[in-house]
Amino acid sequence: MCLGIPGCIVSIDNADDLVATVDVSGVRRQINISCVVDEAHPVESCVGDWVLVHVGFAMSRINEVEAAETLRLLRELGDLQAELENMQRPTDVVAAEEQGL
Template structure:
């Protein structure tokens, strides 16, 4: 199962290539924000992350509610977070 997980933008690491560091439940990874180039996120913005891409900007309330709901999935959430932790975009 692949889930979209809310993450908070920590920094825009490479604006020219639309790359940003995101924090998902304490796990920090570099992701692509290219799909949001018309509404670029900034540090402290929340985004919905799926397979290394920010799919949409979301507000903090929605992000926290979604994280709480996803955490209730138990193993599916843990598996998704482990996959996120072990992934990288080159």
């Protein structure tokens, strides 16, 4: 929850609600980017930016080199896998609902 994971913004999905898709080590999911969009960083300029993602919200902009280093350390210790599984969880929720469970 408090860990935070680096992701790269690959598309803006809803500019009004500030919803974007990030790629975290090959896993993609939608996040909210409200906290990293301001006058200096208008929403359309965010694609390609690396951000630190906490519980589905981009909370800070980081540089690519640091992002790669953080991902490497998380992978080394097995924390990355747990976080990626966590990030993909809502798909399961939807799937369960569609099956009427």
